Amino acid sequence: xxxxxxxxxxxxxxxxxxxxxxxxxxxxxxxxxxxxxxxxxxxxxxxxxxxxxxxxxxxxxxxxxxxxxxxxxxxxxxxxxxxxxxxxxxxxxxxxxxxxxxxxxxxxxxxxxxxxxxxxxxxxxxxxxxxxxxxxxxxxxxxx
Ligand SMILES: [Zn+2]
Numbered sequence: 001x002x003x004x005x006x007x008x009x010x011x012x013x014x015x016x017x018x019x020x021x022x023x024x025x026x027x028x029x030x031x032x033x034x035x036x037x038x039x040x041x042x043x044x045x046x047x048x049x050x051x052x053x054x055x056x057x058x059x060x061x062x063x064x065x066x067x068x069x070x071x072x073x074x075x076x077x078x079x080x081x082x083x084x085x086x087x088x089x090x091x092x093x094x095x096x097x098x099x100x101x102x103x104x105x106x107x108x109x110x111x112x113x114x115x116x117x118x119x120x121x122x123x124x125x126x127x128x129x130x131x132x133x134x135x136x137x138x139x140x141x142x143x144x
Pocket of ligand 1: 051
């Protein structure tokens, strides 16, 4: 029986995103790239929306990007997040393709200083929750 992470940790064995989490564990930000037309396919759903190809290759990207949007979460909507608030949930558009926006956390900065389109860079941090066993290395972003 396979081990499945406890909620709300991501399921790192779920096939559509398994490679994303495996790359993060190695310290890489990876995005699937279509084998036929070479465009980035995000979210990873197995089919390229540009050309219809069903084959893609997870590809390490630079980890640089720009802040597309963010929200300061001040209330824990599930008990497991109570120890984390306030935190910043964000969308970061990667440098290689601004249409690829990674759902992430923005860390190590004063949220009041965040600006749309500001340069960001990836860092890898353990994602862990109070009362939940285990942790997952996740890509998060800091101002570059
Ligand atoms: Zn394609």
